[in-house]
Amino acid sequence: MQDIKEAIKTKYGKIALTGNSDCCCMPGQCGTPIQAAATLGYSEKDLQAVPQESILGVGCGAPLNHASLEQGEVVVDLGSGAGIDVFMSANRVGKSGRVIGIDMTEEMLAKARKNAAGFDNVEFRRGDIEERIPLEDAAADVVISNCVINLTADKVAAFKEIRRILRDGGRMVISDLVTDRESENIDSEKWSSCIDGALTKENYISCISKAGFVDIKVLKERPYIEVDGRRISSVVVRAVK
Numbered sequence: 001m002q003d004i005k006e007a008i009k010t011k012y013g014k015i016a017l018t019g020n021s022d023c024c025c026m027p028g029q030c031g032t033p034i035q036a037a038a039t040l041g042y043s044e045k046d047l048q049a050v051p052q053e054s055i056l057g058v059g060c061g062a063p064l065n066h067a068s069l070e071q072g073e074v075v076v077d078l079g080s081g082a083g084i085d086v087f088m089s090a091n092r093v094g095k096s097g098r099v100i101g102i103d104m105t106e107e108m109l110a111k112a113r114k115n116a117a118g119f120d121n122v123e124f125r126r127g128d129i130e131e132r133i134p135l136e137d138a139a140a141d142v143v144i145s146n147c148v149i150n151l152t153a154d155k156v157a158a159f160k161e162i163r164r165i166l167r168d169g170g171r172m173v174i175s176d177l178v179t180d181r182e183s184e185n186i187d188s189e190k191w192s193s194c195i196d197g198a199l200t201k202e203n204y205i206s207c208i209s210k211a212g213f214v215d216i217k218v219l220k221e222r223p224y225i226e227v228d229g230r231r232i233s234s235v236v237v238r239a240v241k
């Protein structure tokens with residue numbers, strides 16, 4: 001799995017440097033990164049209120065449309081990329097709140113930090129979310145993530161880490177991809193394009209449950225792409241610690 005992790009870092013490192021993504025938007029509707037992000041559910045107003053360089057078109061949903069963020073909350077975005085959901089969260093939680101983006105790809109972190117000029121309630125930290133999220137226990141009110149957990153090999157470990165950093169009663173609201181049939185082969189290009197690491201919805205929910213979450217709900221589900229006869233769907237899932 002180390003090879004896959006390196007392939008993920010290489011792929012997203014290149015996307016950070018070039019701005020070109022060939023993955024993770026509603027097929028046939030990708031267009032520019034902003035158009036891609038709009039097809040995933042964010043309003044034009046929300047998209048115009050974030051640094052435009054933070055929009056890479058590599059998410060697969062709009063988790064913040066379901067997170068009910070409030071002023072003053074502490075939000076953690078896992079696999080934050082160039083920061084689109086971090087900046088959108090920062091606009092919602094205001095100056096009394098705080099948003100922390102976590103990513104393992106250096107080039108993404110550099111791009112996100114550059115984008116953060118003028119935002120004093122955001123920070124970006126390097127970390128591998130299936131090993132250890134660089135935050136103390138119970139530090140977050142809300143954890144969000146957009147098209148990232150499918151990239152991890154040990155999803156239960158990632159969900160346990162999310163649960164560890166949430167306060168009691170805190171919520172996780174994530175967009176991700178699931179499949180009707182899991183891949184039998186592991187192809188590093190397809191894995192890093194968010195395809196081969198996708199679980200069935202049932203297995204995905206079971207991983208969340210094994211990590212100790214309660215009140216697990218699939219809030220939204222829609223067809224995303226078909227690859228090798230497998231139907232991949234985009235979901236938004238909410239769960240509570």
Ligand SMILES: C[S@@+](CC[C@H](N)C(=O)[O-])C[C@H]1O[C@@H](n2cnc3c(N)ncnc32)[C@H](O)[C@@H]1O
Nearest residue numbers: 012058059079080081103104105128129146151
């Ligand atoms: C598909 S992109 C999504 C980026 C961002 N959430 C967005 O919507 O624009 C996946 C991101 O997750 C990061 N990533 C993948 N696996 C990770 C892991 N195990 N720990 C931390 N970051 C990870 C990648 O570096 C990349 O920036």
